[in-house]
Amino acid sequence: xxxxxxxxxxxxxxxxxxxxxxxxxxxxxxxxxxxxxxxxxxxxxxxxxxxxxxxxxxxxxxxxxxxxxxxxxxxxxxxxxxxxxxxxxxxxxxxxxxxxxxxxxxxxxxxxxxxxxxxxxxxxxxxxxxxxxxxxxxxxxxxxxxxxxxxxxxxxxxxxxxxxxxxxxxxxxxxxxxxxxxxxxxxxxxxxxxxxxxxxxxxxxxxxxxxxxxxxxxxxxxxxxxxxxxxxxxxxxxxxxxxxxxxxxx
Amino acid sequence: xxxxxxxxxxxxxxxxxxxxxxxxxxxxxxxxxxxxxxxxxxxxxxxxxxxxxxxxxxxxxxxxxxxxxxxxxxxxxxxxxxxxxxxxxxxxxxxxxxxxxxxxxxxxxxxxxxxxxxxxxxxxxxxxxxxxxxxxxxxxxxxxxxxxxxxxxxxxxxxxxxxxxxxxxxxxxxxxxxxxxxxxxxxxxxxxxxxxxxxxxxxxxxxxxxxxxxxxxxxxxxxxxxxxxxxxxxxxxxxxxxxxxxxxxxxxxxxxxxxxx
Numbered sequence: 001x002x003x004x005x006x007x008x009x010x011x012x013x014x015x016x017x018x019x020x021x022x023x024x025x026x027x028x029x030x031x032x033x034x035x036x037x038x039x040x041x042x043x044x045x046x047x048x049x050x051x052x053x054x055x056x057x058x059x060x061x062x063x064x065x066x067x068x069x070x071x072x073x074x075x076x077x078x079x080x081x082x083x084x085x086x087x088x089x090x091x092x093x094x095x096x097x098x099x100x101x102x103x104x105x106x107x108x109x110x111x112x113x114x115x116x117x118x119x120x121x122x123x124x125x126x127x128x129x130x131x132x133x134x135x136x137x138x139x140x141x142x143x144x145x146x147x148x149x150x151x152x153x154x155x156x157x158x159x160x161x162x163x164x165x166x167x168x169x170x171x172x173x174x175x176x177x178x179x180x181x182x183x184x185x186x187x188x189x190x191x192x193x194x195x196x197x198x199x200x201x202x203x204x205x206x207x208x209x210x211x212x213x214x215x216x217x218x219x220x221x222x223x224x225x226x227x228x229x230x231x232x233x234x235x236x237x238x239x240x241x242x243x244x245x246x247x248x249x250x
Numbered sequence: 251x252x253x254x255x256x257x258x259x260x261x262x263x264x265x266x267x268x269x270x271x272x273x274x275x276x277x278x279x280x281x282x283x284x285x286x287x288x289x290x291x292x293x294x295x296x297x298x299x300x301x302x303x304x305x306x307x308x309x310x311x312x313x314x315x316x317x318x319x320x321x322x323x324x325x326x327x328x329x330x331x332x333x334x335x336x337x338x339x340x341x342x343x344x345x346x347x348x349x350x351x352x353x354x355x356x357x358x359x360x361x362x363x364x365x366x367x368x369x370x371x372x373x374x375x376x377x378x379x380x381x382x383x384x385x386x387x388x389x390x391x392x393x394x395x396x397x398x399x400x401x402x403x404x405x406x407x408x409x410x411x412x413x414x415x416x417x418x419x420x421x422x423x424x425x426x427x428x429x430x431x432x433x434x435x436x437x438x439x440x441x442x443x444x445x446x447x448x449x450x451x452x453x454x455x456x457x458x459x460x461x462x463x464x465x466x467x468x469x470x471x472x473x474x475x476x477x478x479x480x481x482x483x484x485x486x487x488x489x490x491x492x493x494x495x496x497x498x499x500x501x502x503x504x505x506x507x508x509x510x511x
Binding site: 006010021022089 | 328331335336339342344345346355356358359403407
């Protein structure tokens with residue numbers, strides 16, 4: 001266990017340095033949610049969304065989950081590149097625990113996406129978002145779990161495909177319906193019954209709804225409890241599954 | 251004879267393809283003495299890389315046994331990894347990462363404490379003539395410099411065995427000769443066993459104490475370069491190419507081989 005933590009720390013530090021070296025990459029991942037915030041968010045301010053609070057308190061939580069969803073799903077592309085350069089194999093033939101290669105990278109992505117989410121919240125307040133600090137922090141924690149789970153799965157997938165286009169095809173096919181069915185841009189409370197029902201099969205819907213609740217200052221209701229439980233369970237299953245795929249692949 | 255540092259018995263790897271099983275490696279028996287430079291030679295698709303990937307724990311064998319540097323390959327792959335160095339054909343360098351950082355990170359991956367990892371990096375840099383390159387991103391290095399960095403990474407943990415997969419592919423003649431010298435020096439100074447694959451016959455001839463020729467996933471001949479020439483080409487002064495042709499029934503890839511010096 002001590003070795004696992006130390007090994008994960010070494011990989012995390014190495015990955016973090018790689019990330020910080022490419023500054024364009026840091027901002028690029030943020031661009032899409034920022035555009036949504038600036039050019040889509042204001043459209044909602046005059047609409048009746050069927051939710052309590054301001055439209056920003058419903059919209060920003062969805063945007064945060066979207067950031068984790070899109071940002072997390074595609075991190076595997078980096079590993080496909082690292083497989084090509086032989087970096088992955090080189091690291092696999094060292095004393096380091098194989099699963100640390102996955103966990104260290106996943107931790108880096110979680111930190112990066114959570115930092116981007118915090119920045120997004122900050123920009124959101126400039127547009128008119130108001131939410132309690134405790135709610136914002138709890139929301140970031142839930143988003144971090146989603147990011148961690150998806151990043152681990154993405155790496156697992158990347159170790160089991162041959163080419164970037166193959167990875168892109170699978171990831172895109174998975175991420176679009178998941179995103180639309182999670183009610184991220186608009187809450188699923190607006191949806192007809194069948195769509196609302198379908199969205200209940202997608203774990204991120206519960207995350208988004210829970211974050212919306214904590215942004216309203218509601219911490220002790222069923223939506224928050226369900227959202228937290230589903231998000232935790234998703235992260236646990238996804239990291240375990242990702243680790244298994246990662247070990248099997250390559 | 252001293253205890254072999256690598257010994258395999260019936261090492262086998264079968265891949266399952268849609269069209270049926272593919273027998274990439276079918277029962278390799280090998281014994282490599284400490285300090286030996288062994289060249290694994292064979293035409294493309296003979297099973298060289300698959301064998302190397304099994305011996306370096308990257309690919310689990312589907313049959314047979316192997317013991318490397320005192321550790322059982324199947325029961326204790328982590329123990330094997332701690333005692334070997336591996337330089338893949340693709341090298342394994344991050345193009346954006348500076349040389350010094352790669353060396354220190356590799357030490358950390360072998361669980362050296364931070365200060366020791368830095369010390370070891372400086373030591374290897376001095377030894378392999380990399381001191382002036384430590385701040386440079388690896389993408390800015392020449393082919394020969396890059397190979398030296400990769401070999402330095404493979405030596406960080408003072409391995410008992412250094413595995414090199416086609417180490418001079420793509421190098422110019424001068425860089426090739428330098429690399430041969432380096433490999434010999436690693437063996438002479440540290441007693442490191444070197445296990446390399448190549449499809450350049452002149453490389454095997456110049457570098458290897460013993461050559462093992464594989465074809466179709468099995469060992470078809472082995473011996474010192476002189477023995478093989480004598481046995482298969484009938485003349486110790488013949489080229490290894492003649493012996494290779496006699497053994498495999500076809501030529502190795504020579505058209506893009508650099509001219510030997």
